[in-house]
Amino acid sequence: MTAAQLPPVAPEVTATLVEGLSPRLRKRLDASVTKLGSRPTHREGDTVTIAVDDETELRLHAPGGVVATADAITCGCLLAPACVHRAAAACAAPAAALTQELADRPTRAVPGHASATDPSPAPESASTPEVASPAQRAASDALWSAGAAVLEAGVDGAGAVTQSALLRAAHTARLRHLPRAAGAALSVVTLLRAARAGDPSYRTADLVTALAELLGTAHRVGTASGADLAAVIGRARRPYSPDGSLRLYGLFTEPVVTDSGHGGVRTWVAASDGRLCTVGDVAPGGVGRALGVADRAVRLGDSALTHRELGRAGLAVSGATVSPDGRLGAGKGVKAVTARGAAWTEVPLAALWETPPSEQAARALRSTSRYGDPERGGSDLLFLDVELLGAVRESGGICLLALCEGGVSVRLTAADEDPALAHRDNLMLLATAPGTRLRVIGRLVPAPHPRLILLACSHPTGEGTVDLGLDRLRRADLPDPAAPAHPAPPRPGGPGAHSPLHLLERRVEQTVPAGRAALGMLGDVSAETRRIRRAGLPTAAGLLTALCASAAQRDRDPFGRLRPADTDDFAIHWLSAARYTAAVAESLCAAAWEPTQEGSAAEPAVADR
Structure with a gap:
């Protein structure tokens, strides 16, 4: 049994069942969850049955797809309903979203709580008070x-x-x-x-x-x-605002696969003014559904276009509704008809490639900051003209190196490693054609060197475009393999390539798997802090010192016994370090996209903001 085979359970149901266990059963709960995971399951309608043993069955009743009450989980053992099996099943199942709306995030992301095909604009809530209640x-x-x-x-x-x-x-x-x-x-x-x-x-x-x-x-x-x-x-539902009439031009279609077992596609379109919008279709089904939905009609107005076709055609929409992050609503009042599309080299799409890469990267970082306002909208896509240089081997695998405007070397990676999708095969095939010039669309990866998830590109022959997750290139599509190759640098460049910020990032990440005790036993970290200070990051050095000191701090009572740890103080220091490293990493990422002649001067400006 896997978590994907069980229906989602409402958070309050899981909490209620665990809180109802005796202290003895709580100690056995984790072992029971593991044991239950190896038992066979059977689904019939809205009910999933787990064979606890040869004589006992556990049932999860999920009308509407979600286990909404504690009574919906029943067990046939002698200790029921006070047994550990009910709580173990709830803990093994996925946690249901706090709303019934479906997520539509980039590939392999944690699901969110809203749908790009919301049937109607979300009603505006009452005005927010000045302070929290x-x-x-x-x-x-x-x-x-x-x-x-x-x-x-x-x-x-x-x-x-x-x-x-x-x-x-x-x-x-x-x-x-x-x-x-x-x-x-x-x-x-x-x-x-x-x-x-x-x-x-x-x-x-x-x-x-x-x-x-x-x-x-x-x-x-x-x-x-x-x-x-x-x-x-924040908002419980994504708000959709009326946007009148829109003339949309298709850019590309990407498959969407989430860890929760949902699959589908998202088609990107651009308005006449260059604004980016998306039309999505994501539902339970995984990668198989993502491949199938690409050839289904777009759920927007009366259009008969499939998602693949929309990525290369156009739409004329009246009564449009758009969310802050550019998702098009599909309410009853929305009307859409097929219209002529535009090539990437034609107006208005060509303007997307005219913005310098450094400005595009800065804009993407502002709109997708890790701890920014999720309602700010914006896109993390970059539009670049590149020349392929060849494959580069990294610790995580092989990526494709390319050269874009300003002499910036960009590392292009696959959006998904699933062999059912075309991302990896297309990337490896393009790596065999150094010297090829392409117009590409990718998703920015925040890193101390220029890095992009490759999503779409112009066809190597110059005819049309390629959705790299759905369309498969052939060797015959590539130019002469004898084209001159360019030497690929062994290491990524950029202002942050040699930054010791990773010393603080490592301690922040080290806390998560092993807890506070992992840092409390480190001892002296003065060598690391000296190295960080020499690099011009005094704030980072101070945060590392305070974090490790807080982890090791344990007071004793008059009898020499350890007092309970101050979890609040340690959490504050850890949060400060995590937010700082994220902010500096974003600054280094933005500086790495500057043209190479300016790169050497960029580091001091972003070293310790």
Whole structure:
């Protein structure tokens, strides 16, 4: 049995079942979750049955696809309903989103809480108060405490009981109208479960970002006011605003596959003024559905275009509704008919490639900052004219090196490694054609060197475009393989290539898997802090010293016994270090995209903001 085979369980249901266990059963809960994961399951309609043993069955009833009440989980053992099996099943199942709307995020991302095909614009909520209410501050305090407990224990110690406390705090935050903080808590729980289950797609950096978002948002609820408070609170549903009539031109279509088992596509289009919009179709089904949906009709007005066709054609839309991040609504009042598209070299699409790469990178960083306002909108896409240089081997695999305007070397990577998608095969084939000039579209990867996830490109023959996740190139499409090759540099360049910021980043990430104890046993870190200071990062050196000192700080009572650790103090120091490293990393990323003749002078300007 895997988590994907079980229906999502509402956070409050999991928390209620875990809280109802006796202390003895709570100690056995993690082992029971692991044991239950090896048992066979059977689905019939809205009910999933798990064979606990040869004589006992556990049932999860999920009308509408979600287990919404504790009574919907029943067990046939003698100790039911006070048995550990019900709570173990809830902890093994995915946590249901706090709203019923479907996510539509980039490939392999943690699902969000809204759909690009919302049937109607979300109603505007009441005006946000100047300061948070006492109930909201209490809910944010509970989220802070639960997040600090995760940081204290680390992945290894954050079992089902710790996760249930976080789910309870998330449910309370949702009831107190704090959707952004509640969503961050659910993301932490999802990533914790992936880490403990050994999910190959799990990355420690993702959990660091989610945990810092949770702690930072919870901390700001009590101090923010006015517009800042509105950003911290967030929105339970994505708002769609009327946008009148739009003339849209297709750019490309990308497959979307999420870790929760959802699959589909997202088609990018541009308005006449250069604004980017998306039309998506994502639902349960994984990579198989992503490949199939590409050839289905777009759910927008009366258009009969498929997603693949829209990526190369156009639409005339009346009564359009658009969310802040550019997603087109598909309400009843929206009318759309097929229109002529435009080549990437024609107006208005050609203008997207005229902006210098450094300006595009800075814009993408502003709109997709790790801890920025999720409602700010914007796109992380870059539009570049490049010359392919060849393949470069990295610790994580092979990427494609290219040269763009200003002499900047860019590393192009595949959006998804799944062999059912064409990303990896197309990238490897393009790597065999150095000297080829292409017009490409990619997603910015924040890194101390220029890096891009390759999504679409002009066809090597100059005829049309290629959706690199869906269309497969052939060797016959490439120019003469005897074309002159350019030597690929062995290491990425850029202002941040040799920055010692990784010394602080490593300690921030080291805390997440093993908890506070991992830093408390480090001892003297003066050698690392001296190296950081010599690089012109005194703030980073101070943060590292304070973080390690806070981790090792344990007071004793008059009898020599250790007092309980101050989790709040350590969480504050860890959060400060995490937010600082993210801000400096984004600055270094922006500087790395500057033309090479300016690159050497860029580092001092961004070294220690």
